[in-house]
Amino acid sequence: MESDLPLVFDGHNDTLLNLHLPDRGEGRSFFERSDLGHIDLPRAREGGFGGGFFACYVPNSEVDGWNEEEALTVTDDGYEVSDAPRLDPNYARYFADELVAGLFRLQSEGGLRVVRTAEDLERCLREGIVAAILHFEGAENLGPDPGALEELYEAGLRSLGLVWSRPNAYAHGVPFRFPSSPDTGPGLTGAGKELVRECNRLGVLIDLSHINERGFWDVADLSEAPLVATHSNAHVLCPASRNLTDGQLDAIRDSGGMVGVNFAVGFLREDGGESVDTPLETVVRHVDYLVGRVGIEGVGFGSDFDGAKVPKDLGDVSGLPRLLDALRSVGYDEPALEKLAHRNWVRVLRTTWGG
Ligand SMILES: [Zn+2]
Numbered sequence: 001m002e003s004d005l006p007l008v009f010d011g012h013n014d015t016l017l018n019l020h021l022p023d024r025g026e027g028r029s030f031f032e033r034s035d036l037g038h039i040d041l042p043r044a045r046e047g048g049f050g051g052g053f054f055a056c057y058v059p060n061s062e063v064d065g066w067n068e069e070e071a072l073t074v075t076d077d078g079y080e081v082s083d084a085p086r087l088d089p090n091y092a093r094y095f096a097d098e099l100v101a102g103l104f105r106l107q108s109e110g111g112l113r114v115v116r117t118a119e120d121l122e123r124c125l126r127e128g129i130v131a132a133i134l135h136f137e138g139a140e141n142l143g144p145d146p147g148a149l150e151e152l153y154e155a156g157l158r159s160l161g162l163v164w165s166r167p168n169a170y171a172h173g174v175p176f177r178f179p180s181s182p183d184t185g186p187g188l189t190g191a192g193k194e195l196v197r198e199c200n201r202l203g204v205l206i207d208l209s210h211i212n213e214r215g216f217w218d219v220a221d222l223s224e225a226p227l228v229a230t231h232s233n234a235h236v237l238c239p240a241s242r243n244l245t246d247g248q249l250d251a252i253r254d255s256g257g258m259v260g261v262n263f264a265v266g267f268l269r270e271d272g273g274e275s276v277d278t279p280l281e282t283v284v285r286h287v288d289y290l291v292g293r294v295g296i297e298g299v300g301f302g303s304d305f306d307g308a309k310v311p312k313d314l315g316d317v318s319g320l321p322r323l324l325d326a327l328r329s330v331g332y333d334e335p336a337l338e339k340l341a342h343r344n345w346v347r348v349l350r351t352t353w354g355g
Contacts, residue, residue: 005324006334007125009342010052011260011302012135012209012231015039016099017057018306030111038305038316041111044130047320050342051112051124051131053159053207053230056099056141057307058092060084060166068176078178078272084166086140093143096136100155103134114156118350125342133349135159135207135230139195140168146195153202158353159230160199161207162192162215165242170195171215178272179239182248187214188222196222203353208232209242209262209302216248225352226257231302233259233267234289240267246293253294258348260302261286263310278311280326287327287340296336300344 018025018037028034033042039049060066064085071082106112112130115121124131134156142148146169149160163173170192172185188196196219199206208216208229220227229252235243244252244259252259262268265278268286290299303310305317314323324337332340 005048005321006338006341007048007050007128008301008320008324009050009121009125009131009345010305011300011345012053012055012262012307013039013303013305014055014057014307015305016054016102017059020099020102021059030106031109038303038310041130043316043318047316047318048324049130049317049320051115051121051129051133052303053133053135054103055135055137055307056096056103057137057164058087058095058099058141060087062095063087063091078180079176081165081176083175084164084173086167087138089140089142089144089169092138092140093148096141100134103132107132116156116158116353118346118353121346121349125346133158135161137161137207137210138164138166138168138173139170139192146170146191146198149195149198149204150202153204157204158349159205159207160195161210161230162188162195162219164210171218172212173210174212174241177241178266180241181213182216182235182241182243182245183213184241185212185214187212188218193218193222200224205349205352209260213245213248217251220251220255225255226348227252227255228257228259228348228352229302230260231262231264231304233262233286234293237286237289238267238270238272240272242267249290249293253298256298256348256351258298258300258344259290259294260300260345261290262302262304262308263314264304264308265311266309268311274309276309276312280311280313280323283311283314283323284326284330288330296339297344297347300340300342
C-alpha cells in the first residue's frame with residue numbers, strides 16, 4: 001500500500017454472503033489471500049481498506065428459484081429484470097442470523113472489529129484495524145416482528161436498508177432496469193413509516209440504495225437523519241433504475257447526507273453494460289458529478305465488492321490506491337481525498353448515530 005494515501009472506509013460490500021455461500025466464495029477464507037472474490041484480509045491491507053458496511057443480504061434463489069441471471073431480459077437499448085418475489089420474513093431472519101454470526105466469527109478470529117460508535121470507527125482507522133458496520137440490506141431480515149430492531153441494535157446493528165430490489169412489508173425496491181427512472185412503484189407502507197421513526201429513535205442509519213423513488217421521498221419527508229445512499233451512482237451518467245436522479249441528489253445534499261459511489265460496472269457505464277473493460281475514468285466521472293451536485297462533504301465510496309462486477313483496472317480491494325491516484329491526478333488534493341476516502345462517512349455516521 002502507498003502510505004501517503006488515506007485509508008478507505010467503504011459504504012457496501014457483500015463479503016459475508018460471498019464467504020457464506022460455497023457456490024459464490026468457493027470456500028475461500030477471509031484470512032488468506034485469494035484470487036476469488038474482492039475482499040480478504042491480505043488484499044484489504046494491501047489496498048488500504050479501513051473497513052466498511054458489511055451487508056447481510058438474503059438472496060432469493062435458495063428459497064423460490066428466482067435468480068437475477070434467469071430473470072434478465074435483454075431489450076433494444078438495455079435490460080429488464082423481472083420482479084423478485086418477496087421473502088418469507090422467517091427465512092430472511094434465519095439466513096441473516098447466519099451472516100451476522102459469520103461477521104462476529106471474523107471479529108473473534110481477529111480479522112476485524114464491529115463498530116457501534118463513530119469513536120469506535122475512528123479508533124479502528126487510527127490503529128489500522130478493519131472496521132465493520134453491521135448492515136442489513138432489506139428489513140425483512142428483522143423477521144416477522146419489526147420490534148426486533150431494538151434487540152438487533154443491542155447486538156450491533158447500525159445500518160438498515162428498508163429494501164433490496166424487491167418488495168417487503170415496509171417498502172418497494174427498484175427492479176433492475178436500464179434505462180429506467182427509479183420511480184417504479186408505491187412508497188412506504190404504514191409499517192415502513194413506523195420503522196423509519198424507530199431507526200431515528202435508536203440511531204440506526206437508513207440506507208436508501210435499492211428503494212424506489214416514492215419510498216425515497218417518503219423517507220426524506222419523515223426522517224430526521226441525513227439522507228444516505230450507501231452504494232448508488234448518478235442517474236444522469238448511467239440511467240439505471242438503481243441510480244439517483246438530480247432531485248434525489250439535491251435532497252441528499254440539503255439533508256447533510258451522502259452517496260457512496262458504486263463500482264458495479266452496470267451502474268457506472270452510460271450503456272448500462274456489464275463489461276469489466278470500463279476505465280477507472282468512468283468512476284472518476286461519477287465522483288466528479290456527485291461532488292458537483294452534492295458537494296465534497298457528501299460523497300464517499302460504496303464499492304459493492306463481492307457483490308458485483310467491477311472495472312478490471314480496479315480488480316479488487318487491493319486496487320483502491322489506483323482509484324485514489326486517478327482522483328489525485330485530476331486535481332483532488334489531500335484534504336479532498338481524505339473526505340472521499342473516509343472522513344465523510346465518519347461525519348455522517350456520527351450525526352446519525354449520535355454521540
Ligand atoms: Zn446492493
